[in-house]
Amino acid sequence: MAQFIVRRLLQSIPTLIGASIIIFLIFALAPGDYVTRQFENPKMTPERMEQLRALYGLDKPLPERYVSWAGNMLRGEMGDSLMFKKPVISVINDFIWNSFLLGVAIMFFEWLIASIIGIYSAIRQYSVFDAIATLIIFMLYSLPSFFLGLLLLKIFAVDLRWFPVGGMITTGSNYTGWAHIMDVAKHMVLPVATLTLISVGGLSRYFRTNMLEVIKQDYIRTARAKGLKERTVIFKHALRNALLPLITLFTLEIPSLFAGAMITERIYNWPGIGKVVLQAIYVRDYPLFLGYTMLITVLTILANILADVLYGIADPRVRLK
């Protein structure tokens, strides 16, 4: 096991280097750089600009710049964000936990609802419930997240005024304790509902397909032939097998907890990392964007390894070497 993890970690180094080169190049090749973005104004002379470029190391050839950037990244120094005028790490730290809060709530409801619908659709295949669930799930699955977000915002916040139109806390309030928690919860309802509804479709479909596949297996017939209760057959014998591939899916979703939801956060003005990074793209705050992208890439690679490890633990047939 330890050997497997070490080997996979070593294998992921080239992937990480490749990803960092591509991400770096996207920016290096884009017109305009740090200096043009930050200091360009009519009073600035070309000479002064060159001096500044030299100061930031932007006059050096690309490979050299990549090496120094990557070196900084390795030491955990992501540079300073242009819009916030402070280290990228502390900007990420300021906002990522708000996104995490949203992400955890979404993940919880997503898996809860998807498992119920998926399992029930599978054991009642071809029933009216299955037909209606399929229809609704496909519709939700086919909505762009921003449209659903706008729709819910319009209906429940603007027209019905059941929920606040955005933000994380009521402006001007300084609730503490329970009142604060309730305030935040109220602000969370619509963004959580939006993203849960969008993602629940695919997952419940996955649950259903897996369950249907497993229910057809010979060992389910064996379990029934043993005279077990249908509940035991479904939840002990079938579900355990159906959940195996879902472990991978679950683990691969972990990075998204930290990635934030750019568009939904923007629509609901939620102070999360997704909204901030989207803003960073608009104002070309590349250090912040680079730091964020690399962080998510690393998390994705780690989640992939973790997924294999967890699968190996859960499925007795798999032995990691």
Next chain:
Amino acid sequence: MERPTPTLDYRKKNKKRGGTSLWQDAFRRFIRNKYAILGLVILTFMVLFAFIGPYFSPHQDVPDVTKANQPPSNEHWLGTDNLGRDVLLRLMLAGRISLTIGIAATLILLLIGVTLGSISGYYGGWLDVIIMRIADIIYAMPGLPILIVMGAIMSDLKIPPAHRIYYVMFILGIISWVGVARLVRSQILSLKEQEFMLATEVLGLKDSKKIIKHLFPNVLPTVIVAGTLGVASSIISESTLSFLGLGVVPPTPSWGYMLSAANNMIDFAKRPWLWIPPGVAIMLTVVAINFIGDALRDAFDPRQKI
């Protein structure tokens, strides 16, 4: 729990007798699927709506500020936008762009994905290693932020609006080929193990012939399903990009761009006719394509593997 063995036996025999091929079987299963038919009906409607619809519109797609921001009426069923243009007509014209981008982006991603996947699976060795490494890298990077930043760079490069549509297709294609490439590769790997491929080896067929005549037909169902579902997700991606103002920009409308009207607080709250219709259009189109894709998958592989 008994699988009805007699049926299976019957199917096998029927195949021998009637010469029913995989394709005919798949077609039969496909047209029996209610969702597939529903999807086909909706999609046909949307295509006609976008490509034929404008010829039936009494309006011209020209600004007329005297008629700006009218709510839906008998004359303008879906109202008018802030330049006084008929929203229904705009919706049809935007549909052309959105559908075209969705299909073109998918063709690009299939071209890249199938080519790289086949090469990787068929030749193996260092080519396989390199291609799969690149796939790993692209897979590890967060898709949406990269997509958005490429849209932003497109703006920095001052690409003329009329050309942006091609760049959007290309960007969408280039960041979404990984899934197809992996699928095709694994299929080819398993096909290579099968006996009929050994037979082509014995016959001494050329590589190109082996790939095109023997492997490709077997991979085709996978490619068709992936392609169909790819159109759906490309349409969503394009709409997201355009909604953010980083995809297709005026004067060419797309559904996503029309939805960006909702970014204006007043339009959002007071003039829902500007942004709800394009959202519904996207949903209908995408749901129809997803129904069709899902039905195709079931039709080609009745065991319902993912």
Next chain:
Amino acid sequence: MAKNLVEFRNLKTFFYTEEGVVKAVNDVSFSIREGETVCVVGESGCGKSVTALSLMRLIQSPPGKIVGGEIIFDGRDILKLSDAEMRRIRGNEIGMIFQEPMTSLNPVLTIGEQIMEPLMVHKLMTKKEAWNKAIELIKQVGIPRAEQIMTSYPHELSGGMRQRIMIAIALSCDPKLLIADEPTTALDVTIQAQILDLLRKIKQERNMALMLITHDLGIVAEIADYVVVMYAGKVIEEAPVRELFKNSKHPYTRGLLKAKPIIGQRQERLYTIPGQVPNPIGLGDYCYFSDRCEYAMDICHQKIPQLISDENGHKVACWLYEGEWKK
């Protein structure tokens, strides 16, 4: 003579498929006496497995459905029992083992867990008691190092071992009837013989009835007391094993016996029955074997022959014998 343990009376199990109705089991009647070994023989798709699964009420619905008849087990009509009553019979009074030992055990549960389950459900044993009983069962089916097997997973065992485990599970609650659905088909020849010996040994020790489904007449000759031959969803002949082998009547049964190689006799070619099993959908009212039968007469294509018994209890459904007994 021992009394009947199982009686199939005019059982009809149909599958409603897209192509049409498949009459997998079409008006089947026969019985199994206590302690008796009955072999149900026929080609694949003839309905022998569906008959057994109907007895267990394990027909998948849809598309399958038991549409008529009765199955009397130990004085009760199985088809009229509630689901809960049926569960108390399954795995408890009737044990069943299947053709595919490789896929019939749950891959994510330990062998021990899977053997202990029915003991705890039906015999209300504690975990400890079930554990000890399971070890005893593993030893009985001839697997050494029982403790180690208890904590193993199915994939760590060979096919033969898994089939032994399936037998241990089926036997765990001392059933009155063991159904074995092609228990050796998926195994190597040497393992087949071992499993067959094991079944015979266990049967003798426990005096339970055995319903063995097979297409292998060699197995039938070796183990059966009584044989039921099925063709296209119907019983076409049944008789005690010696009588059947010595005195087979139905042209199909004769064909089957002729198609079997005999040791010590060198033949140029093995006999094969011409033609193939008919398409099970939309069969008309005639003898289903008539298309392949070399003795077919006009009536064979027009009416279904009934199963009729001769004075020795040898039953056959064939127009060739109809007149003979009436005289």
